[in-house]
Every structure is written in C-alpha cells, then in structure tokens.
Amino acid sequence: xxxxKRTTIYDIAQKLSLAASSVSRALSDSNKINAETKAxxxxxxxxxxxxxxxxxxxxxxGNNPTxxxxxxxxxxxxxxxxxxxxxxxxxxxxYNLVICQSNELHAREVEGVNALVNQNVSCIVxxxxxxxxxxxxxxxxxxxxxxxxQFDRVVEELETxxxxxxxxxxxxxxxxHLIEQGYRRIALLEGPQxxxxxxxxxxxxIAALQEYGFPILSELMYANAxxxxxxxxATTQLLDLPNPPDAIFASTxxxxxxxxxxxxxxKGIPTPEALGICGYSNEPFTEITSPSxxxxxxxxxxxxxxxxxxxxxxxxxxxxxxxTKTLNVRPKLIVRNSTLRKLx
Amino acid sequence: xxxxKRTTIYDIAQKLSLAASSVSRALSDSNKINAETKAxxxxxxxxxxxxxxxxxxxxxxGNNPTxxxxxxxxxxxxxxxxxxxxxxxxxxxxYNLVICQSNELHAREVEGVNALVNQNVSCIVxxxxxxxxxxxxxxxxxxxxxxxxQFDRVVEELETxxxxxxxxxxxxxxxxHLIEQGYRRIALLEGPQxxxxxxxxxxxxIAALQEYGFPILSELMYANAxxxxxxxxATTQLLDLPNPPDAIFASTxxxxxxxxxxxxxxKGIPTPEALGICGYSNEPFTEITSPSxxxxxxxxxxxxxxxxxxxxxxxxxxxxxxxTKTLNVRPKLIVRNSTLRKLx
DNA sequence: ATATTTTAGGCAATCGATTGCATTTATCAA
DNA sequence: TTGATAAATGCAATCGATTGCCTAAAATAT
Numbered sequence: 049x050x051x052x053k054r055t056t057i058y059d060i061a062q063k064l065s066l067a068a069s070s071v072s073r074a075l076s077d078s079n080k081i082n083a084e085t086k087a088x089x090x091x092x093x094x095x096x097x098x099x100x101x102x103x104x105x106x107x108x109x110g111n112n113p114t115x116x117x118x119x120x121x122x123x124x125x126x127x128x129x130x131x132x133x134x135x136x137x138x139x140x141x142x143y144n145l146v147i148c149q150s151n152e153l154h155a156r157e158v159e160g161v162n163a164l165v166n167q168n169v170s171c172i173v174x175x176x177x178x179x180x181x182x183x184x185x186x187x188x189x190x191x192x193x194x195x196x197x198q199f200d201r202v203v204e205e206l207e208t209x210x211x212x213x214x215x216x217x218x219x220x221x222x223x224x225h226l227i228e229q230g231y232r233r234i235a236l237l238e239g240p241q242x243x244x245x246x247x248x249x250x251x252x253x254i255a256a257l258q259e260y261g262f263p264i265l266s267e268l269m270y271a272n273a274x275x276x277x278x279x280x281x282a283t284t285q286l287l288d289l290p291n292p293p294d295a296i297f298a299s300t301x302x303x304x305x306x307x308x309x310x311x312x313x314x315k316g317i318p319t320p321e322a323l324g325i326c327g328y329s330n331e332p333f334t335e336i337t338s339p340s341x342x343x344x345x346x347x348x349x350x351x352x353x354x355x356x357x358x359x360x361x362x363x364x365x366x367x368x369x370x371x372t373k374t375l376n377v378r379p380k381l382i383v384r385n386s387t388l389r390k391l392x
Numbered sequence: 393x394x395x396x397k398r399t400t401i402y403d404i405a406q407k408l409s410l411a412a413s414s415v416s417r418a419l420s421d422s423n424k425i426n427a428e429t430k431a432x433x434x435x436x437x438x439x440x441x442x443x444x445x446x447x448x449x450x451x452x453x454g455n456n457p458t459x460x461x462x463x464x465x466x467x468x469x470x471x472x473x474x475x476x477x478x479x480x481x482x483x484x485x486x487y488n489l490v491i492c493q494s495n496e497l498h499a500r501e502v503e504g505v506n507a508l509v510n511q512n513v514s515c516i517v518x519x520x521x522x523x524x525x526x527x528x529x530x531x532x533x534x535x536x537x538x539x540x541x542q543f544d545r546v547v548e549e550l551e552t553x554x555x556x557x558x559x560x561x562x563x564x565x566x567x568x569h570l571i572e573q574g575y576r577r578i579a580l581l582e583g584p585q586x587x588x589x590x591x592x593x594x595x596x597x598i599a600a601l602q603e604y605g606f607p608i609l610s611e612l613m614y615a616n617a618x619x620x621x622x623x624x625x626a627t628t629q630l631l632d633l634p635n636p637p638d639a640i641f642a643s644t645x646x647x648x649x650x651x652x653x654x655x656x657x658x659k660g661i662p663t664p665e666a667l668g669i670c671g672y673s674n675e676p677f678t679e680i681t682s683p684s685x686x687x688x689x690x691x692x693x694x695x696x697x698x699x700x701x702x703x704x705x706x707x708x709x710x711x712x713x714x715x716t717k718t719l720n721v722r723p724k725l726i727v728r729n730s731t732l733r734k735l736x
Numbered sequence: 737a738t739a740t741t742t743t744a745g746g747c748a749a750t751c752g753a754t755t756g757c758a759t760t761t762a763t764c765a766a
Numbered sequence: 767t768t769g770a771t772a773a774a775t776g777c778a779a780t781c782g783a784t785t786g787c788c789t790a791a792a793a794t795a796t
Binding site for chain 1: 444
C-alpha cells in the first residue's frame with residue numbers, strides 16, 4: 049500500500065524556488081503577488097495535483113466553513129427536504145454540511161451537538177428531539193459564539209434564530225376549512241405537548257372552533273396519536289363514542305391521517321361524506337390514497353433554503369440585536385378529496 | 393459581540409502548572425500519565441469547559457475521522473435511508489458524516505468529491521449521478537489513498553469496494569412472479585441504460601422470459617420511463633398497441649409504476665385482472681395505493697449499515713487484495729395486490 | 737547501599753496553510 | 767544620478783494538539 053504523500057504548498061514552493069508564502073498567496077488569489085508568478089504557481093499546482101488541506105487552512109484561519117445539522121431522523125420526508133434545500137444554499141457558498149441524527153433521543157442530540165462544536169463549525173442548525181432534556185448543550189453553542197439556528201421544533205426559551213412554520217395558522221385554516229365544509233364535530237389527534245409545534249396546532253384548532261362558536265370538547269381531543277398505528281387506534285375509539293365525530297384532524301402527521309383513513313375504509317364509513325379527514329405535512333402519499341388526503345404543506349425545501357440564507361446574510365452584517373430573529377414560513381392548506389363534500 | 397476564546401490544552405496546562413503534552417496525554421487517556429494527574433486534568437477541563445479542537449487534532453494526526461457521502465439527491469427515499477443506516481454505524485464509531493448531493497449532475501459530483509478530498513476524509517461513499525462523465529475525480533480519490541465505496545449506481549470499471557443490490561436477481565424474480573400469475577405479455581419500462589443498475593434489471597427481465605420460453609419483444613420494451621409522468625406516457629402508448637401487454641414491469645421505480653396504475657385506473661382497466669403492475673424500490677406509498685403495488689425491496693437502511701461496517705472492518709485489517717470486494721444485498725420481492733390474480 | 741528498571745512528565749518538533757512584518761527589487765520623480 | 771515610493775517576495779510566528787525523545791524521580795532488584 050504505497051502511501052504517496054499529498055502535495056503541499058512547500059512542495060510547490062521548492063519546485064519553483066519560491067517561498068511557501070508566495071505559493072499560498074498565489075493560490076488564494078491575493079493581490080500581493082505578481083500575475084506571472086501566480087499563473088505559474090497555478091499551473092504547477094495543477095500539474096502536481098495539489099489539493100489544499102482544508103484542516104490546516106481552517107485551523108490557521110480559525111474557522112471552519114461548515115454548517116452542522118442535527119435532526120431527529122434524516123430519512124423523514126420533512127427533514128430530508130429541509131436538508132436538501134439547505135444543502136443547495138450551502139454548496140453554492142462553498143460550505144460543507146455535516147449531518148447527525150438524534151433518533152429523537154436527547155443524549156444523542158447532545159453528543160451530536162458536541163461533535164459539531166469540536167469541529168468548530170460556523171453554524172449549527174437543529175430541530176430538537178422529542179425526548180426533551182436540559183438545553184445546556186445549546187447554551188454552550190451560543191457561549192462559543194457559534195451561530196445557532198433552530199427550526200421547526202425549537203426550544204422556545206432560548207434566544208436564537210428560529211425558522212418556523214406558523215403551526216397555529218396552519219391548523220386554524222384546516223379547521224376553518226372543515227367547518228366550512230359542514231363538519232360539526234371535529235376531533236383532534238394531538239402530538240406530544242412538550243413540543244410547541246403540537247401545542248400551537250392545538251391552539252389553532254381551538255381558535256377556529258371558538259371563532260365559529262363551536263364547543264371545545266375534551267372527549268374529541270385525543271392525546272399522543274402521532275403514528276399510523278396510534279392514529280388508527282384513536283380513530284377506533286373516537287368512532288365508538290356515543291356521539292362520534294364527523295371529522296378528524298390528524299394534527300400530528302399524515303401518517304396518523306392515513307391510520308384514520310384505513311379504519312374508516314375498513315368500517316365502511318364513507319370519506320368525505322360521513323367522515324372528513326385532514327392530515328399535516330403534505331407527505332407525497334397523501335396525493336395518491338383513495339380518497340386523496342387534505343393536508344398542510346410546510347414548504348420544507350424552501351425552509352431549508354431560508355435557513356441557509358439566514359446564516360449567510362447574518363454572517364455579513366452580523367447584528368448583535370438580531371440574534372433572536374424568527375422567520376415564519378406560512379404553511380398552505382392543500383384541499384383534497386378527504387374533506388371535500390361541497391363543490392368549491 | 394464578546395468573542396471569548398476557546399479553552400485550549402495550554403490554558404489547562406498553565407492553570408495546573410503542567411506541560412501541554414501531559415494534558416494531552418491525560419485527555420487522550422494515554423498510559424503514560426499518573427492516574428491522579430489524569431483525574432485532575434479531566435476535572436479541570438470540564439470546569440474550564442474545554443472542547444477539543446478537532447481540526448488541530450486531525451491535522452496533527454493526519455486523518456479526519458469523517459466519511460463523506462455523495463448522492464444524487466438527499467431527499468430521495470432510497471438515498472435518505474441508506475444515509476440513515478450509514479449514520480447509525482458511523483456515529484457509533486465517533487465518525488462524522490459529511491453529505492453532498494450531486495443533483496444528478498456530473499460537474500456537481502466532481503465538486504463535491506473534491507471538497508471531500510480537501511477535507512482529507514477517510515472514506516468517500518458515492519452513488520454516481522445519472523449524468524455520466526469522466527471518472528478522474530474518483531481515480532484521484534484512490535490515488536490519494538482515501539477509501540472509496542461505491543453503492544447502488546457504480547462505475548463498474550473502477551476497482552473499488554462496491555455495495556450493490558442484485559438488480560438482475562430482483563428483476564428476474566419479479567418477472568417470474570408475473571409469469572406464474574399467468575401474465576403472458578409482460579412489458580418492461582427501462583431506465584437510462586448508461587446506468588448499469590437499469591441494464592441489469594433488463595437482463596433479469598430477459599433472463600426470466602427466456603427461461604420460460606417467452607419471446608423477447610422489442611415493442612414491449614419502453615426506454616427511459618423513470619418518472620411518474622414518463623411511466624404514464626409509456627403506458628398510454630403500450631396499451632394502444634394492436635396487441636397490448638397484460639402486465640407492465642416498471643423496472644425503473646415505483647413512481648413509474650404509479651404512473652402506470654393511474655393510467656390503468658383512468659382507462660377503467662382493472663388491476664390486477666387485466667393488467668399486472670410491478671414497480672421497484674418499495675417506496676412507502678406502494679403499500680397504500682389501490683390496489684397496493686407489487687415491488688422490490690432494496691433494504692436501503694441495511695445497505696447503509698453494510699457500507700459503514702465495510703469501512704470500519706477494512707480499516708482494521710486492510711487487505712490490499714480486497715480492494716475490489718463487492719457486497720451484494722439480495723433484494724426481496726414484495727407481492728401485493730397489483731399482480732395477485734391467483735390465490736397463493 | 738548501589739545499580740537497574742519503571743513511571744511520570746517536560747521539551748520541542750511537527751502537521752500545512754496563513755499572515756504581519758521585513759527585505760529586496762523595480763519604478764518613478766526630482 | 768539619487769532618493770522615494772510601490773510592488774513582489776521572503777521570513778518566521780502562529781493556529782492547537784500530538785508524539786518521539788529525553789530526564790528526573792520513584793520503585794524495584796541485587
């Protein structure tokens with residue numbers, strides 16, 4: 049295994065009888081170098097197959113042009129799309145993206161964040177795990193003057209940049225739509241209330257009902273139904289009520305909505321006629337179920353781009369006062385057949 | 393913006409009146425250090441909020457415990473799952489994962505690979521872009537003695553580790569299944585033949601037909617149908633043939649199969665009775681279409697884990713002769729309603 | 737009590753690129 | 767022709783951690 053050493057600027061310098069500093073200047077396109085020399089260095093570097101050692105450069109410059117990302121799961125539609133959008137922006141800027149997944153576990157989240165701090169990344173982008181714990185690890189990021197951008201699931205009390213969906217708004221619009229379609233007993237599938245996104249969605253649900261003068265009935269609010277199976281289970285119980293709902297808003301996810309739909313289909317309850325169903329996230333599959341599922345689009349790729357742009361814009365004119373800036377992405381209701389009783 | 397300097401080993405050394413080397417030894421758990429001293433250093437480091445500077449360490453040690461990944465699209469089901477599986481393994485080993493997407497463009501792939509080489513990562517994991525070009529960039533990786541693991545879509549002529557699905561096998565099994573279900577004119581939707589995975593699937597299709605004595609009919613093989621739209625278009629044309637197929641194997645993707653299904657549904661052609669449909673990849677949605685779609689599972693998360701394990705195993709007992717090792721992941725046919733005419 | 741081995745810790749070079757400052761060379765003005 | 771200025775290049779320190787080599791002290795053997 050012949051380990052051919054990498055070419056360094058010293059190798060180039062020696063070959064050209066120059067100082068390493070000149071080579072460095074030529075490569076970094078400094079203006080303190082003669083045009084001819086620069087051309088010569090560039091040519092020689094290419095010939096010698098030179099590739100800069102990023103670690104040396106970063107060490108000396110004291111910064112690492114890298115953005116670290118920590119998400120619960122990489123292979124979840126929403127997150128993988130955010131990452132895709134973010135990567136688009138970071139790549140254009142010549143930045144790298146380092147990715148960790150927390151698997152919804154707090155301990156892994158902490159480990160991931162620390163690893164990124166060690167790398168001295170210039171920014172950490174995070175959506176916190178469902179399993180909440182202390183947020184010392186995030187405070188540390190701030191103390192070290194590493195930019196912190198939280199998105200979607202955030203620690204509210206921490207003063208950082210935040211990029212959020214307006215969850216209350218999304219839920220509100222969904223429920224208003226259900227009411228306008230003539231549904232009168234609208235049930236809610238809730239997510240874990242430790243996460244503010246689920247609290248906000250619940251608020252939106254309540255706000256809409258109140259605005260239209262509907263009662264808020266606790267028997268129609270079902271806690272912790274955020275998978276397909278739990279959604280199905282919740283549906284079975286809700287439909288067994290003496291006075292069952294005529295619509296179910298699965299505010300947790302489209303997967304929960306899918307569980308609802310399956311139960312309805314199995315029981316022969318026609319959707320949308322006898323039961324309206326609305327999900328959250330606009331997963332690709334919602335378009336192709338029968339009937340297709342009404343849901344809320346979160347513009348995930350766009351959200352990723354927004355995060356990236358936020359970082360690079362702040363880098364330039366970093367404003368100490370702006371540390372807490374919050375960007376809101378307005379979600380959009382996607383009306384499909386599972387709630388469409390009336391012609392629009 | 394007060395920029396409080398990071399604590400370094402020198403700070404700790406000074407505080408304890410020790411040499412930096414001793415601090416380093418204590419932190420790296422060397423055996424050349426007294427147990428008490430070690431404990432003291434560890435305690436002080438924690439108090440002073442010390443975090444190692446990974447760049448300095450990596451520079452000195454000449455390696456970067458990082459695996460770089462280049463895939464066409466991060467947010468594609470198959471790839472995001474492979475990455476998730478890979479991350480699982482790399483994280484356990486304390487390795488980082490750096491991710492780039494090529495967007496199917498050769499130029500971006502080259503840029504991404506070069507960025508990773510600059511970072512001096514210890515391994516590059518790649519699935520090449522559909523837009524093929526020279527593979528000098530990959531040759532360079534090898535020349536620099538960085539491990540290269542190709543997966544799924546590979547440059548065959550390059551001697552590297554490869555982790556593959558047995559595409560021929562998968563396609564073969566699918567077509568045999570169709571034949572056993574009584575389908576007699578089985579059409580094939582092909583992907584770009586520059587990519588070997590699509591060539592192999594075609595081979596599997598042909599092999600199955602031949603084995604059962606069926607003719608290979610070029611009019612039933614439709615090139616480049618690898619999106620939903622192209623799949624639908626292909627189906628329309630195939631069904632307009634004087635002697636149309638009674639089954640369509642969308643070897644390119646489940647999305648193409650979905651396009652087939654939609655056309656069939658629109659035309660009122662019953663599936664699976666009059667038209668059998670089989671996709672490829674086992675996308676989540678194939679389970680919930682009506683009818684559900686028969687497809688081939690690629691064990692993507694498992695594939696990611698295999699890639700990671702391959703790297704770490706080879707690191708230990710690196711065997712020069714083993715440079716070309718190929719791991720095959722055997723795909724599995726998932727039979728669903730879109731091809732099920734007979735009771736099993 | 738002396739010689740030998742272990743153990744703990746210090747010194748200083750090193751990884752490769754960058755950069756402030758010093759120096760040389762070229763250019764121009766007087 | 768000489769002095770002043772600008773341009774190009776060299777020198778050497780630096781970023782922070784690691785590690786080979788060396789020395790002093792402690793532990794063990796003779």
